[in-house]
Amino acid sequence: MSPDKTRKPDLLLWEETIFKDRDLFELDHLPEHFLHRESQMNSLKFCIRPALQGGRPVNALCLGPPGTGKTTAIFKLFEEIESHSSRIVPVHINCQMDSTRYSVFYQIYKKLFQHAPPSSGISFKRLFEKVAQESADREMVIVVALDDINYLFHEKEVDHVLYSLLRAHETCPGARMAVIGIMSELSLNYVLDPRVVSVFQPEEISFPPYSRAEIKDILGRRVQMGFYPGVMAEEVLQEVVDCTERYGDLRVGIDLLKRSGLSAEKRASRSISSADVAGSCDRSRLIHLTYALKSLKEDERLVLRLAAEKKSWRAGELFARFHEQCGAGYTRFHEILNKLDSIRLINADFSGEGERGRSRVISVRYDPEELISRLGEDA
Ligand SMILES: Nc1ncnc2c1ncn2[C@@H]1O[C@H](COP(=O)(O)OP(=O)(O)OP(=O)(O)O)[C@@H](O)[C@H]1O
Ligand SMILES: [Mg+2]
Structure with missing residues (x-):
């Protein structure tokens, strides 16, 4: 008997998959459609716009709880800047990894010169001068996104970083730099040095938690693009939305789509059931816990x-x-x-x-x- 005749139509063959595009369910995937963040994207573009005309951008501060699209907004903005202008150099710094003034400028140097500074070691002063001089000589504006800026709050590092960036033109005329701070905090509890406050008066851009309808829209789009048709029924998607809304973090929903998809495949099923979702929710919500804990003092x-x-x-x-x-x-x-x-x-x-x-x-x-x-x- 050929295997085809014994196969039930609702069972997957071992080489088949329900995933049309697995990458869409990875948390570092940059979504093609960034829904429900138009006003935040417009505010960010508005801040950058002066740089396109040779002026100085307005500094910005993006605030909102975990998983509300702050980092994604910056990546989308930078993607757009890079495709439209060579006068603006955007640099994304993950402050959790690069949490000193030296390492922030090290990353800027790398982006600007397309290679790392000399390995023999270079002082901060020299690193700073090279970066500032390059910005002045090539008439470029450097836009530095300090993501998870709260990781710079130790030993006043944030003051040193902001001071160096935003007062660069005082020691190196013509250098232009702007900062976009990103924080999963509701208010900036840190008291900045007055010399920094005088140059860092950011436009605050708020990223509120997504509403239930917005969560459904965003996750629905992922389902449509990432799974084959018919894999996730409307009622099952609702259950994923329920679980996501409970934790307010979109990461929970994206992770849950992936895990419940894998659970369905394990059963060789062509569709994801409520039981697949219910069985995966407990693990996916821990993703929220991990991210939420990292923002706590x-x-x-x-x-x-x-x-x-x-x-x-x-x-x-x-x-x-x-x-x-x-x-x-x-x-x-x-x-x-x-x-x-x-x-x-x-x-x-x-x-x-x-x-x-x-x-x-x-x-x-x-x-x-x-x-x-x-x-x-x-x-
Ligand atoms: N509007 C959206 N449309 C599509 N996907 C989104 C949207 N907002 C967030 N996401 C997705 O949700 C996940 C979390 O988003 P992101 O990393 O931007 O959150 P965040 O606000 O930076 O969180 P944290 O403060 O924890 O760093 C990402 O995988 C991202 O692709
Ligand atoms: Mg982030």
């Missing part, structure tokens, strides 16, 4: 760790424990609760009860043991 981690010690806390009790451990006041505690709530690490709902009016009840949104162990891992 020490006192924020403390509140989260304490919150995970009990199933639920009254805000007042949790504050007492927090205050006992680090001495910080209620205003800061309140700020932290709001942040942890907004990036969906905790629930902080009003109970409607309480002796002195309404009080908030705090609980963590992840398995407490998982949370505590992850907090320990990257401490």
Whole structure:
């Protein structure tokens, strides 16, 4: 009997796949269609525009929770700049990797000269002069995106970086540089040096979490382009959207599409079922946890760790424990609760009860043991 006759039509042959384009489900994939970020893209372009006419760009600061498209917006902007202008040199710096003034300028040098600085070692002063002089000589504007700029907050490194970039023209007339800061924070808590503030007055561009309809649109587009037709039914997509919305991070949805696709293939199925999604959601949401934890400061981690010690806390009790451990006041505690709530690490709902009016009840949104162990891992 030939294998074809025994094959059920809904089963995949071993060499077949439901993925039309696997790359679309990788987190570093730059999407062709960047939906629902038109206004942010317009603001960014508006900041850069003066440079096209030989002027100085406006500095910008992109703010928003994890997985809201900030890094993607910068990559899209830079792609466009590079295809339209040779007078602007965009440089993307991942501050988690390059977190000193020296390494930031090292990367700029590399981009500008298309090769690394001499390996014999070069002082910061020399590195800086070369970069600034090149910008002046070739009449180029260097636009530096400092992604996850909070990684420069240690030892005032951010002041050194911004100062060097934005006052370069004072020591090297004609040099032009602009900065786009990117942060998954709601407000810039760091107090910049006054000499930096006078030159860095950024246009703030906000990246709010995507609404449910927007999440559905974005993930629906990936499904359409990344899977063969009929692989994911509308109701199943809804379930992926549900899981994504719960964590507010688009990475959860993209990862979930991939994992549930792999789960369907494992069963040799031509379509993804609700069970494939339900079985993968738990793993995909940890992606959000990993990214969300990286944006936390020490006192924020403390509140989260304490919150995970009990199933639920009254805000007042949790504050007492927090205050006992680090001495910080209620205003800061309140700020932290709001942040942890907004990036969906905790629930902080009003109970409607309480002796002195309404009080908030705090609980963590992840398995407490998982949370505590992850907090320990990257401490
Ligand atoms: N509007 C969108 N359309 C299509 N894909 C998107 C959109 N926004 C985000 N994504 C996808 O979601 C993922 C996360 O986006 P991105 O890395 O830009 O988030 P981010 O805001 O920089 O997050 P973080 O603060 O954690 O660095 C990426 O894989 C990106 O392709
Ligand atoms: Mg990012």
